[in-house]
């Protein structure tokens with residue numbers, strides 16, 4: 357799972373990137389572990405030799421938007437957006453005379469500009485493809501994939517021209533699974549989940565500007581989650597040890613760093629949940645799409661395990677929580693034996709019986 361930070365230059369992307377990945381290195385790609393108290397508890401009890409939490413790969417955008425005069429997004433920035441699964445748009449909402457900006461600070465304008473630009477880029481691709489298909493002399497048999505694609509693209513032009521992102525059309529059930537598979541070939545940007553982070557003045561983290569709050573409600577109606585945070589404060593927090601962090605958060609009147617909340621939402625927006633394999637050699641948390649079955653979980657672990665699948669032993673974390681070990685939970689009848697079609701639940705611990 358790749359997450360790409362996007363936004364105008366000097367909006368605070370790299371500051372946030374450093375605070376999320378806890379590094380001062382110059383690399384623009386880094387893995388971040390997903391905070392998970394259930395996993396911490398499992399590891400605490402099992403004390404395995406190796407611990408592997410779920411991680412998300414963050415990609416900073418070194419260049420930022422508006423790096424070319426007259427062009428909102430450079431080809432490099434477009435390619436950066438295409439290669440990730442979720443866009444994290446950092447919007448400048450802090451004032452600073454020492455940090456230059458391309459224009460006055462106007463967070464709503466910037467957030468809106470980028471949302472519109474992503475739609476326009478998709479519209480161009482879809483219109484071009486539709487025109488080419490329409491002009492092509494090859495007949496398109498009703499029911500063929502070309503036929504479905506041409507009809508789909510024709511249908512998408514109007515809503516995109518009206519500023520409706522593909523993400524919303526999908527959410528509202530206007531794109532079916534078959535059509536979604538076609539769209540996936542085109543790396544369309546308004547189809548990707550997006551989260552907007554308003555990087556506000558340090559004094560405003562608990563009392564954001566009412567215009568921003570109102571706009572955030574508007575975004576929420578469109579199915580877009582947004583947060584206000586201060587990149588500078590996040591960076592300060594990430595440089596403190598656990599004890600000092602707690603004190604600092606209390607002094608700011610906040611419970612947890614924004615980073616934690618944002619990672620949770622990223623995970624949710626990507627449609628993911630977690631299952632665990634709790635071994636003494638290695639205890640690992642695995643991400644899986646919500647609605648996946650036990651066979652999918654097996655293939656996430658290893659294709660050979662999926663091939664030899666016999667049964668899945670499942671104990672849900674809630675049932676496992678008060679047991680000291682897997683064996684004890686089994687003795688207490690907390691384990692169920694499930695087949696390939698069993699629908700995995702967020703928090704399942706799994707052990708797969710398979711032919712080797």
Ligand SMILES: Nc1nc2c(ncn2[C@@H]2O[C@H](COP(=O)(O)OP(=O)(O)O)[C@@H](O)[C@H]2O)c(=O)[nH]1
Nearest residue numbers: 365366367368369370371450452455586587588
């Ligand atoms: N006052 C203030 N300055 C910030 C904040 N976030 C970033 N900056 C400063 O803005 C400048 C640009 O930040 P950077 O993270 O490099 O922005 P990027 O171009 O979007 O990657 C740096 O000097 C940061 O210290 C903030 O929340 N408040």
Ligand SMILES: [Mg+2]
Nearest residue numbers: 369370417418
């Ligand atoms: Mg940067």
